[in-house]
Amino acid sequence: MASPLFRWLLLFLFCLALVLASPFLPWLAAFPQGWTLPLADVLNTWALPVFDILQGPGRALAAGLDLPLRGLRAALEWLPWPALAGIVVLLALRASGWQLAVVAIIAQAGIVAGGYWPQAMNTLAIVLMSLPPAVLIGFALGAAAHRWPRIEPATVAALDVMQTLPAFAYLIPLLILFGFGPAPGLVAGVVFAVPPMVRNTILGLARVPAEVVEAAQMCGATSGQLFWLAKVPAARSQLLVGVNQTVMASLSMVIIVAVIGGFNDIGWEVLSAMRGAELGRSLMSGLVIVAMAILLDRITLGFASPGRTTILGQKKFRIAFGAFVIAGVVTRLILPEVTFLPDALGRNLARSIDATLMDFVVATGPFFAALRDGLNYGLMLPLRIGLLGAATPTVWGFTLMPWMIAAYAIVFAGGAFILWRRTPTLAIAILFVGLALATGITRFPWPGVVAMALVAAWASGGPRLFAMTSGALGLIIFGGLWAAFTQSAYLTALAVVLCVLIGGALGLLAAENDRASAILRPINDALQTMPQFVFLIPALMLFRVGEFTALIAIMLYAIVPPMRYVEHGLRNVSPALVEAAVQMGATRSQLLWQVKLPLARPVIRLGINQTIMAAISMLVIAALVGTRDLGQQVFIALGKADLGLGLVAGFAIALLALIADRLLRD
């Protein structure tokens, strides 16, 4: 019974010994630079010649991709905007109804008024171009995995890597292959957008009821007829959900890869505005992205919903569609030069918003600065460099006395000792927390971290996870990324803990209170639809460049899963069990703590898992506003077009995400 506990206790003693020894053995706290292997350089020397050979075909492909993209872009630019906007409203009507059509009108009016129509169309052009290849490749891979179940595990593993590998990491090889221009962005969009289509194809085909398949077989279907006339149509709804997720993934990626520039799209607009510290402009272009995201999401989702009743029949839709196209073409032919876009309006609007925001930021500056500094010194710094590091005259204004350290040790040891009898797991957790808080996450002796990770991997995932964890840690340690890794771990851990606490509390509130739920739901929807990039804008506006800003941006993105899953888990506890507990005389809080929460645990755990994945995926993007973690390494690599460093850091992040996922899954 005590064997796993005993193992962890031993591990704690090992870590404690390391901590005590580290003042005398400096190589324990920070991995010595001299011990690292030139992994990135090796990768570069091996990979670059290969890329040299591939560059010719790569550039040719880029040129081939460029042509239709330019065509589409020119067409979207050439047609007067009212015609295009009208077509979008028609699609909204057909997909969902009046409500969405009104949203479409308002959103597009906003985009035009803000002066961002051309940029929005350029972004749309890349998204639309990436869609057919992503959907076709995804469908083909999904259908293959369905047809030959043996290749499914390998496919799913590849998808995991494709989705967790930070986009910036594979932008580097794409840049080397395709050169600057829209092609690498397009290819990155496709790579990132294929996995959801594959997953939904596999899921949709697997979910076709066995009897539908048998019925088609008994009707004498050939295998081709079975697939195309029975399975695919029966899985239609799930396939369209796949298309929806593909569109959203592509949009998110297209906006991120705008960092390489050169296409005058909306992502570039945000980025250049942020770099110029033009708050109004960055906020407005951010809102344009949100508007685009919401429209694309709701329209594609509307087409995917199975019980869809449309107020606009197919015939009417076609006629109206044709009418808009013809009207647009005719107008353009008659008036070739008129853009119909209000020129000054947008810029004036941006300028006035800019001024207002500046006033707001200046007025509230002291408050937000105090908030930032307070949390920075009170919470983040001690977490990062530990109590032992923070309690110095320069930081906290006093020096730690030996008796203080003794008191600290006694409090934690005593707490653990008291808890040992009842909940030994918690007691050991407290010991580890006490130790980590003392040294700080980034200064915790690395052999201790390695030992803990490996023991946890072996215990919960067996040899396979152990091998995977060893590989990831090896890559990090010998790749010279240990310092960056600890920064990532600290930032992720802090963001996840805060998200789970705050998001969990909000989710609990939403589960118990219908009004709170009604208020939070649209906020969650909006946060989830937004491309990750957008979260940087408000964080940057209020807190300037820095680690705290990165934390806020990560949290904005990662707070949705705990809210969603906690509410979902609590609300879906079987009503019969709730009734039984109420009948036994449970109070509301007893009901919550002793019935609902324990029953909702698996769902909540899944939510925490999702939170961690979200936080890790946001790390690289948050690196744009200033961190010192793995994400920053990827970003630096992108700046120097350093293929090796980018791949090592990128794979380190992808592996961390996969390991965290596997560790928490069971």
Place this chain on the structure above:
Amino acid sequence: MPETDQNSIDRHRNVKLQCRNVWKVYGPRPDYYFDAKGYRIEPELLAARLTAEGHLPALIDASFDVHEGEIFVIMGLSGSGKSTLVRCLSRLIDANHGTIQLDGQDLLAATPRELIEIRRHKMGMVFQSFGLLPHLTVLENTAFPLKLQGMGLAEREARAREMIRLVGLDGREASYPSQLSGGQQQRVGIARSLAVGPDLWFLDEPFSALDPLIRRQMQDEFLRLQDQLKKTIVFITHDIMEACRLADRIALMRNGRIIQIGTPAEILLSPADEYVAEFTAEVALARVIRAGDLAVAAPMSEATAEISADQPLEALMSKIGAGHRHFRVLPAGRYPGGYVAADRILAVLGHEAATLAEVG
């Protein structure tokens, strides 16, 4: 009635579907056990060996004949192998051993192409959860097998409309399955399975997903349809009452084996073993056994009353109560008719029925 005469020789009709020593085994290497040619399989020994060696024999040595125009009901509880059996017969799954012949053609030897042709023209199947295609209307669902054959739109829709009328769904042609009740959906399933005009009709627990009242209506409909169409039917059910109502003959299954085959009356009156007896104990004999089941050919001159052969014994109670002791049984349905004595009836129904008669 000429029709009655035809039905009376049911048993002597051609064998439509012949099933001999069919096995279906799940496990790591089921075919290994049926490899050797020429040696005789001892079913019980082999089944025991399979189980011991980590295999699951889902169907053990199933043999029976289904005659033309017969309703052959396969009955058993869940896990008894009845679903496996019907899927082997339709080759939705492949049996590991045995022969299955349809009109003398070996189904297990049919190539995929031949199998598709057989299914397109000779077989129809109805499923427990209907198996309708959600994206097609009632009309399109019914016409689906015809579309697969490549039949033209006008022709297949005309045929489908005919089928829809047959099952009483006219007016709902444009509805989607999700807009129909369970009973209506199963009518579509029936119409679809009949659209190609199959000779052999499989029904896999077709009414089990329906409410009791609807189920009874559908059973009546089914009997009415069969009266018109005279298909050869393999009908799967776990409901003994349903089996007794519909069957010409019942095959009772348990743990992958067929443990008894016979008419409902034979199964009820002379169960093969304890299990069958227990299984059938709850059946109200007076409702299920028909006068024709007990009729003998030898004339009884003292017959004072007449009864149709397809009437249940229940219907005779009042007459027995009124003092009639001998009955002339008039031919009906598959029964040739004859004579029956009250003593025989009372003996069959036992003590409970006897009490009832005295009171009456």
